[in-house]
Amino acid sequence: MRRITRIATVGVASAALALSATACGGKSSNTADSGEPKVAIAYDIGGRGDQSFNDAAYAGLEKAEKELGVKGTEAEPSEGEGDPDKVQRLTELARSGNNPVIGVGFAYGPAVAEVAPKFPKTTFGLVDDTSKTGKNIANLVFNEEQGSYLAGVAAAKVTKTNTVGFIGGVEIPLIKKFEAGFVQGVKDTNKNVNVKVQYLTQPPDFGGFSKPDLGKAAAQGQIDAGADVIYAAAGLAGAGSIEAAAKAKKWAIGVDSDQYSQKGLAAYKDYILTSVTKDVSGAVFNLIKSVQEGKPQNGEIRYGLEEDGVGLARSNPAFTKMTDVIKAVDQAKADIIADKIKVKTAP
Structure with missing residues (x-):
């Protein structure tokens, strides 16, 4: 049975507490208390329901829930938010034990670059951005x-x-x-x-x-x-x-x-x-699967015509x-x- 939890941006005090915890050596696990693996995606501008980019990412999460037995968490953006909001959001998702944590869209680049080093055991996916890299960052990009x-x-x-x-x-x-x-x-x-x-x-x-x-x-x-x-x-x-x-x-x-x-x-x-x-859905699914198999993707993962990562629909x-x-x-x-x-x- 598919289960999804939505989180919203919380107050400044909670953010400060979260950041303080990570600074003191906060750790991330990829398993929920029930033993069920937890994964998360943070949506780009427009959120889920855009009939386009974000919905494609959601399709990858949904597939992972059905085929890999993971528990998915979705985080929606707020209108007019800045990098501090994204840093807070990704920090909360990582501290909650989600692995991987995937930022959907280049706008998450600065936040992923800031948060990822604080959670070295968590894989962070960054869609559409190669400018921010790290040992535990997978850059999911397309031609x-x-x-x-x-x-x-x-x-x-x-x-x-x-x-x-x-x-x-x-x-x-x-x-x-x-x-x-x-x-x-x-x-x-x-x-x-x-x-x-x-x-x-x-x-x-x-x-x-x-x-x-x-x-x-x-x-x-x-x-x-x-x-x-x-x-x-x-x-x-x-x-x-x-x-x-x-x-x-x-x-x-x-x-x-x-x-x-x-x-x-x-x-x-x-x-x-x-x-x-x-194939944002495929890229999201593949990253989640790689983490579950103990061989998390990292670095640039590029999808082009040759890999059917981009294409032209014929419906x-x-x-x-x-x-x-x-x-x-x-x-x-x-x-x-x-x-x-x-x-x-x-x-």
């Missing part, structure tokens, strides 16, 4: 530009207006990888296709990952300007872009999870051509029936794996 290249190929093949759009949640290097791959895929397929690029917010404002209304407005603007295919890498905000595309009867391309199959987007699925998938029957598009996508995938196509990681 997002490769999957995005395939989306660009598909977009260039299906557009009838020779105009497509890319929407990024926040203009940061990680999302620039999505943009770079997509634009390159489009241009390599048809140089005459125009790609409209828009970012919803700029750092330090990360609201572009959590506000569907921003994604919806951006997509509508691109559609009004002639785009008939919209690819959004924007977390929860991407749901708004999908809604706008569907209502305009244009194609949307999802991200991270297979968004055609997400229940929260069922009303729009007929217009979700495909999704650029990242929409309308997409699979586009034989010329599928053929072009398959050829591009083979060429990337064979290193015949080198996909850029920056625009």
Whole structure:
């Protein structure tokens, strides 16, 4: 039976107590009092229910609960929180005996770097960030530009207006990888296709990952300007872009999870051509499994097209029936794996 406990950020006094305990040699165990292994994930901006990135991480935890018999704990982010909040959250999760403790998203980088040395027997997973490393840190990263290249190929093949759009949640290097791959895929397929690029917010404002209304407005603007295919890498905000595309009867391309199959987007699925998938669920599961087997992963664990760590979903029957598009996508995938196509990681 699946059991999940949610924790919330506690007060400053409790945080101080937790940090004091770790400073005095606090230890972490991977076994609950009942003998059941405990694992935890701390979600990125938007939290569980984003139909995308965080939900993919949750799927990995859910699989581990079912197949490995672990007890999972989920920790949700708070709006406007900073690094001290994340440090507190990860400290509490580690002190509670969870192993591994996984921070979902690059925003957890500084917190993982601070907390991990205090719990040397606990493995910390850090998704989408290689800048913070350590002996007990596993950096789970993906070649997002490769999957995005395939989306660009598909977009260039299906557009009838020779105009497509890319929407990024926040203009940061990680999302620039999505943009770079997509634009390159489009241009390599048809140089005459125009790609409209828009970012919803700029750092330090990360609201572009959590506000569907921003994604919806951006997509509508691109559609009004002639785009008939919209690819959004924007977390929860991407749901708004999908809604706008569907209502305009244009194609949307999802991200991270297979968004055609997400229940929260069922009303729009007929217009979700495909999704650029990242096997975040597999990466989370593999890390949990490695800890349970006594051989915890550490260092950079990279997932690309060759490992099926990124890819292009084929759940929409309308997409699979586009034989010329599928053929072009398959050829591009083979060429990337064979290193015949080198996909850029920056625009």
